Amino acid sequence: MDCLEALTTRSGVLDYRPDPVEKGLIEQVLNAAISAPSPANLQAWSFVVVTHPEKTRKLAHYLMDVQDRKVFQEFLGLQPEETGRYMRLYEMFDQVPCFIIICLEPKCHFTLPEHESILRDWYLLSLGAAVGNLMAAAKAFGLGTRWFGGFALDGGGQYLKELFSIPGDIEIAAVTPLGYPADSVRPRKRIEQSREELSAFEREDSRRLAQMLRGKLPLKDLIHYEKWVG
Numbered sequence: 001m002d003c004l005e006a007l008t009t010r011s012g013v014l015d016y017r018p019d020p021v022e023k024g025l026i027e028q029v030l031n032a033a034i035s036a037p038s039p040a041n042l043q044a045w046s047f048v049v050v051t052h053p054e055k056t057r058k059l060a061h062y063l064m065d066v067q068d069r070k071v072f073q074e075f076l077g078l079q080p081e082e083t084g085r086y087m088r089l090y091e092m093f094d095q096v097p098c099f100i101i102i103c104l105e106p107k108c109h110f111t112l113p114e115h116e117s118i119l120r121d122w123y124l125l126s127l128g129a130a131v132g133n134l135m136a137a138a139k140a141f142g143l144g145t146r147w148f149g150g151f152a153l154d155g156g157g158q159y160l161k162e163l164f165s166i167p168g169d170i171e172i173a174a175v176t177p178l179g180y181p182a183d184s185v186r187p188r189k190r191i192e193q194s195r196e197e198l199s200a201f202e203r204e205d206s207r208r209l210a211q212m213l214r215g216k217l218p219l220k221d222l223i224h225y226e227k228w229v230g
């Protein structure tokens, strides 16, 4: 699969086969991640690779708990009975053979004083680029991923920090499962969204939530040639 196809056909995968992912493949995916640009080449990233079955299950349950109780109920305001549809998607996570925890680890504080206040944004931007590379590389190898980032709801992922002995000054930026998609996973057809639809979306509109999360704005609405129009 070429790079463009990997980038444009990737979508979040929730349903995985239990087959392990070879260490060499995991490292190739992470090698793509660390090929991303970073501010002044500060490379403020580190990765925790989790493959031990007892730990992957605990991590899966944690993600389900954060998603269900905190995101679906507390943030989106869904009733517990309404979360069933979404939770069924996450139940498959018990089978995930590998998770990658993407950490923000500043290693060097070389910066201009003027840049101090934007340094964290820069770090996070470069971590986003690294995760993008990771996900595209995984896709190119036939592997699935799904970006999880709701850790502010748990004090920045305190549970994960304890479970994986992650030092207090290291931030958890994202977590993704990494595994072979289940046979039932079909390439997702892109649903086109309109700007009006996206901006009118209300947190409580659980009926439209799944569609809202999957749609994409058309490219023509996001490009301004030569100057901002509209």
Ligand SMILES: Cc1cc2nc3c(=O)[nH]c(=O)nc-3n(C[C@H](O)[C@H](O)[C@H](O)COP(=O)(O)O)c2cc1C
Binding pocket: 010, 011, 012, 013, 067, 146, 147, 148, 149, 150, 213, 214
């Ligand atoms: C910073 C960030 C945080 C995210 N956090 C979560 C999350 O906590 N749970 C989740 O199910 N998806 C999460 N996502 C995935 C998005 O919901 C998903 O990318 C979006 O709906 C588009 O779907 P796609 O990735 O299949 O194209 C996150 C994505 C990003 C970039």
